[in-house]
Amino acid sequence: MIYFDNSATTRPYPQVIEVVKRAMESYYGNPSSLHQKGLEAENVLKQARAVAAQYLGCKPSEILFTSGGTESNNAALKGVAFQYRGRGKHIVTTSVEHPAVYDVCKQLESFGFSTTFLPVDRSGRVSVEAVKQAVKDDTILVSVMHVNNELGTIQPIAEIGQWLKQFPKTLFHVDAVQSFGKLPIRLKEWGIDLASISAHKFHGPRGIGILYKREGLIIQPLLTGGGQEGGLRSGTENIPAIAGMAKAIRILTEEGARDAANMIALTQRLRDGLSQIPGVALNSPEEGSAPHITNISFPGMKAEVILHALEERGYLVSTKSACSSKRDEPSRVLMATGMDKERALSAIRISLSRENTEQEVEQFLAAVAEVSGMSSFKKAKV
Ligand SMILES: Cc1ncc(COP(=O)(O)O)c(C=O)c1O
Structure with a gap:
């Protein structure tokens, strides 16, 4: 099977799996313990924090380990909301955020906050x-996401952040889950106070991520207890996953630039090819979109039917985002762009990784042409 669903999750690198395994075998101590095994685990934690900080251009103390993008987003939004509720209760976000921001804002509304989407x-x-x-x-x-997970659209984070610098009491959170490792993120230059990152989107382990929190910024913790992560995220640290994520970041540091260039070229070829296929409409913007995500529609056809027809031919893609693909409604994100319902219901997302090749893209294009030309599918009711 050819895997084109890398925005949903990526295949962990073999080197990451090896590091996780080794950490489980060797670094099983609790970093809070005072004995040798504890110190060894603490050392792994320290090194991983330094690796992440170096990649992001921040201090190790600004890196908090979380269980992934969802937790980082919740920790950022709720952490700010509950800390600064005395100052104001208004949040600004967009109508195309991932549910891990969008639904958090909705939940905060039930606690008396108001949101502008x-x-x-x-x-x-x-x-x-x-x-x-x-x-x-x-x-x-x-709170504005850097790259949209369905369309690949890049948001004007630098401009928003630089403008917001004049309002130090209005904090800036960026969901960077889809952009980390694919596009540069200039935390300081863009005035970002908080940023969310998730390891399984860049070939790291599942269930581990980062919340970048600018030094000096106080937020309320989501999880209280043993006081780990500077009191902001209690719970015994997941050393194997943290070590695995650090390995994935090391690989990004060494090979990221080359891979990004490769992905840009592949996505360009994919889009050029798709634009030649009758019955296929490109939904991702041609300018200002991420190097890995391409969203297309097959107006008149049902996305699920296309997905399975492609799967039968050996290609794994997705409809909407993984979190909402089981619901039989048009994507909130696509509808927010003003797309008509029929086109939104026929949308699929192709998302590449560094592991995909030109040959795979060429073969996939042939499969799409075949599927889009099959009149039997056209009869499938939208
Ligand atoms: C933009 C965005 N934010 C947040 C998340 C949630 O991340 P996680 O799966 O690590 O909880 C995702 C995952 O699809 C995402 O694409």
Whole structure:
């Protein structure tokens, strides 16, 4: 099978699996323990934090280990909301965020906060102007994702963050889950206070991630207890997963630039090829989209039928994002771009990784042409 669902999750690198295994065998001590095994585990933790900090261009103390993107987003949004509720209760975000931000905002509304969900244009992009108009005196947080997980659209994070610098009491959170390792993230230059990262999107282990928190920023902890992670994320540290994530980051450091260039070329070839196939409509923006995600529609056909037809031919893709693909509704993200329902219901997402090859893309294009030309599928009701 050819795996084209890397935005949902990636295959862990063999070297990552090896590191996780070794850490489970050797570094089983609790980093809080004072004996040798504890110190060894603490050392692994320290090294992993340094690796992540170096990659992100921040201090090790600004790296908090979490269980992944969902937790990092929850910790950032709720952490800010509960810490600064006395200052204001307004949050600004977009209508195309991942549910791990969107639904957190909805939940915060039930606790008395109010949210402005900013609209996006046809390419799924929020305008900096809209952010400027939405921020008020009582806005405590602006949360905007770097790369959209369904469309690949890159949001104007640098411009928003630089503009927000003049309002130090309005914090800036970026869900960087889909961009980490694919695009540069300049935390300091862009005035980012908090950023979410998830290891399984870049060939690391599942269930481990990072919340970058700017030094000096105080937030309420989501999890209280033993006081690990500077009191912000209690719970005995998941050393094997943390070590595995650090290995994946090391590989990104060494090979990331080459892989990104390769992915850009492959995605370009994929899009050029798709644009030649009758019955296929490109939903991802041609300009300003991430190197790994391509969203297309087969108007008149049902996404699920296409997905299975491609699967029968050996290609694994997805409809919407993994978290919402089991629901039989059009994607909230695609509908937010003003797309009609039929086109949104026929959308599939192809997401590449460094492991995909030109040959796979060429073969996939032939399979898409075959599937889109099959009149029997056209009869499948949307
Ligand atoms: C943009 C974005 N944010 C957050 C998440 C959630 O990350 P995790 O699966 O690590 O909880 C995802 C995963 O699909 C995502 O794409």
